[in-house]
Amino acid sequence: xxxxxxxxxxxxxxxxxxxxxxxxxxxxxxxxxxxxxxxxxxxxxxxxxxxxxxxxxxxxxxxxxxxxxxxxxxxxxxxxxxxxxxxxxxxxxxxxxxxxxxxxxxxxxxxxx
Numbered sequence: 001x002x003x004x005x006x007x008x009x010x011x012x013x014x015x016x017x018x019x020x021x022x023x024x025x026x027x028x029x030x031x032x033x034x035x036x037x038x039x040x041x042x043x044x045x046x047x048x049x050x051x052x053x054x055x056x057x058x059x060x061x062x063x064x065x066x067x068x069x070x071x072x073x074x075x076x077x078x079x080x081x082x083x084x085x086x087x088x089x090x091x092x093x094x095x096x097x098x099x100x101x102x103x104x105x106x107x108x109x110x111x112x113x
Contacts, residue, residue, distance in 0.1 A: 002026040002102040006093045009107030016111070017081045022093030022104055024074040032096040034076040035069065038089035038109075048091065049078060062086070083111045 008020040020036065035050030035058075049059045049069040057069055068079040076093060088111050093104035 002028055002095060002097065004093050004095060004102055004104035006091070006104040006107040009091060009109045011110045011112065012083055013113050014083060014085060014111055016083050017079070018083065018109060020078040020080065020091055020093075020107060020109070022076040022078075022095075024076075024095050024102070028074055028095070029097050029099070031071075031074065032098045034071055034093070034095050036076070036078050036091055036093055038087075038091045039106075040086075040089040043089075045092070051076065080109070083109075085111045087111050 003026050004022055004024050006022050012018050031053055033050050033052050036048040037045050038048050039045040048063055049067055051057050051069045051071045066082045070077045090106040091109050092106045095102045
């Protein structure tokens with residue numbers, strides 16, 4: 001089994017920054033991709049960013065230029081800058097190890113004045 005533990009969510013004013021971290025442990029074997037999804041109230045879960053083994057990254061159009069994903073071994077970080085109220089959501093970390101996808105428990109990000 002693989003466990004993912006997220007940290008770093010919270011309340012921030014518009015224009016502010018937050019850093020989310022996701023630490024994976026357990027029988028990981030090999031990592032294909034790690035990334036982040038988010039789900040706002042009443043909306044479907046959407047991909048925010050992912051990083052592929054080898055370092056390539058993909059971002060949702062809505063966060064390009066503001067969010068940066070990185071990975072160090074089994075830890076993923078999402079640096080979020082210039083946050084907007086529409087970024088408010090529960091953010092979920094995931095890990096794909098070629099066999100299945102594992103999810104974190106989610107961390108709340110609220111952008112409000």
